[in-house]
Amino acid sequence: MTYSIVGYDPEEKEWGIAVQSKFLGVGSVVPFAKAGVGAVATQSYANTTYGPQALQLMEEGKTAEEALDIITKDDPERHLRQVGLIDAWGHAATFTGEGCYDWAGGVTGKHFAAQGNILVDENTVKAMAETFESTAGSLAERLLHALDAGQDAGGDSRGMQSAALLVVKEKGGYGGFNDRYVDLRVDDHASPIKELKRIYLMHQLYFKESDPGRVVLLEGEVRDDLEKELKRHGYADGSKSLHQALKDYLHTENFEMREQEENYIDLDVLDYMKKQGRYVR
CATH class of the missing domain: 3.60.20.10 (Aminohydrolase, N-terminal nucleophile (Ntn) domain)
Structure with missing residues (x-):
């Protein structure tokens, strides 16, 4: 069977x-x-x-x-x-x-x-x-x-x-x-x-390691989208930098393999954030 x-x-x-x-x-x-x-x-x-x-x-x-x-x-x-x-x-x-x-x-x-x-x-x-x-x-x-x-x-x-x-x-x-x-x-x-x-x-x-072609600078629409998603997921409350808020999200969600140097993000992570419901902590 x-x-x-x-x-x-x-x-x-x-x-x-x-x-x-x-x-x-x-x-x-x-x-x-x-x-x-x-x-x-x-x-x-x-x-x-x-x-x-x-x-x-x-x-x-x-x-x-x-x-x-x-x-x-x-x-x-x-x-x-x-x-x-x-x-x-x-x-x-x-x-x-x-x-x-x-x-x-x-x-x-x-x-x-x-x-x-x-x-x-x-x-x-x-x-x-x-x-x-x-x-x-x-x-x-x-x-x-x-x-x-x-x-x-x-x-x-x-x-x-x-x-x-x-x-x-x-x-x-x-x-x-x-x-x-x-x-x-x-x-x-x-x-x-x-x-x-x-x-x-x-x-x-x-x-899986990030695709270099999907790693981009945090600027313009990408930065705006990230700020919105971090706020929606409960990580951005004005008390910490965008970098720290993103780091907190990545480490909470076990995305250490996708973490980039400061001011950069893997778009696969951002796409995932957009598809998920609000994270309750």
Whole structure:
């Protein structure tokens, strides 16, 4: 009752998984990944030991196909399992046991493996594969678009409930202290993929570095708009400078990654302020 795609970006050296299921908190079960090593999606009566075992094998130098053969070989319920892997070089492998509920199957291509079970039909997996191959953008964006296309093509025959996105990159996590570049979950929602895409956009706003082309001097209409928004959000009361009021807003809203030198602002932050309701402190 799950469909997923694992992928690799050779330019950015990122590995990731996107998954959706008629299952509570699918992100706590299916995705496993390690920067420089690979990614694993284990589903259909998921054997969650597949994730760490496969990553360990691939870290030791095994290919995705070799790791897949080893982890499934001695599993007495391998006929019920489904798993997709991508290794350090971007080689992909997918496995669907003969006991998985129809429709069940998977496909591999350049730098990805897509698979699903209890699907309406094979078009979900085909749509994920075709979309991943034809979509530009970051690995996270390609995975999300592929997942969305899979749902549009039919998806899980039992419906939707949860979705998750995990992308790893060396020192890509918060503060550069781990490799969890993107780690987002929607555990229970009527439209989990749409919600996951919304949260991903928020993640990019909060944690992606500012686009230099969107950083402008605080003057004219931009300054007027900022003063109005800071007042509307409760940060400008005449007792502090515009710079201090903006700094207070940025730090309260966790926009430290978007903070600029004095007298400059990231327009993405200003656009966000305009879309939000009044902040009550």
